[in-house]
Amino acid sequence: MTKTLYLMRHGQTQFNALGKIQGVCDSPLTSKGIADAKKVDQYFKDNQIEFDHAYSSTQERASDTLELVTDQPYQRLKGLREWNFGLFEGENQRLNPKYDPKIGSVGDAFVPYGGDSADDVQIRMVRVLTEIMDRKDNQNVLVVGHGASIYLFLKNWIPLEEIVKHVEMKNCSVLKFEFADDKFKYLKTINVVD
Template sequence: MAKTLYLMRHGQTQFNKLQKIQGACDSPLTQKGIDDAKKMGQLLKNKKIEFDHAYSSTQERASDTLELVTDVPYKRLKGLKEWNFGVFEGESERLNPKPDVKAGSYADFFVPYGGEDAIDVQKRMNQTLTEIMEQPENKNILAVSHGGAIHMFVLKWAKQKHLHISNCAVLKFTYDKGVFTYQNTIEMNEND
């Protein structure tokens, strides 16, 4: 029987607003990030989407977002953390390299600078989300993570490799027999 994963990116943070690289470091949600998370929570309620279990990255911006979206008790997992960008953390996004077109990501660019390899991020996310979905009692799951980590998961499972993952976007996947299948993305209208 197919299960459903709602994989959400955290709300806008101060670093997002300032266009700074944030991965392993953390930055608080802005007022917009707080408001958008509340709106997404209401949108999901309006769509009658209910979660039996919820999970978040151990980073505050993700757990704060989850708490604004739902009151379902949740577990924080390191496997849902953002990509570690090493010494680039907190620096301007203008310093990001051009993505490796073949890999669809930054590949191993950040490794010499104390960061993670893209494939390691992808394996970590895939292992964590698979373990979540394999739990017998988990049927309809909310997991709050981060843009880079979600992008690497999308590269593994979605046919649409270039999905836009805005703050508070929710990507819906079905899960059956070890396979995640991308369904659609739930986003708020910017005018909401």
């Protein structure tokens, strides 16, 4: 049986607006982040998309976004948290390690500074989202998480070249997947905000 996952990035935060590195540290949603989440809520209503279950990361920017998108009960899961950037947390994005186009990430660059490796985040995201979708009563699911960890999850299922050419993942973007036989198939990205 095919199931559907709507994987949403949280709304814009103060750190996003200021160009600060935001992984396990948190900052509140901006007025734009709040307004954009409400636009996604309206999109779901206009398209009669309903969820039998909803989940968010334990970080407030994700759960606050989810609460603006739906008023249904939801579960917060630590496994959905953002990449830990170690000592880079809260610093200006100019300090980010250099992106390696061969591997499509910065790899282990944050590990010496107390952060996570890209592989560890990807493995965690694949595991937790598979566990969510494997639950018998989860057919049409909404999950709100974070940009970098969602990107690494997506990279597990489609080629890097396709992501670079076809996937724009802004704040409040929603990635739609089909799920069957413990595999995710990326369908499209829903962007209803500027």
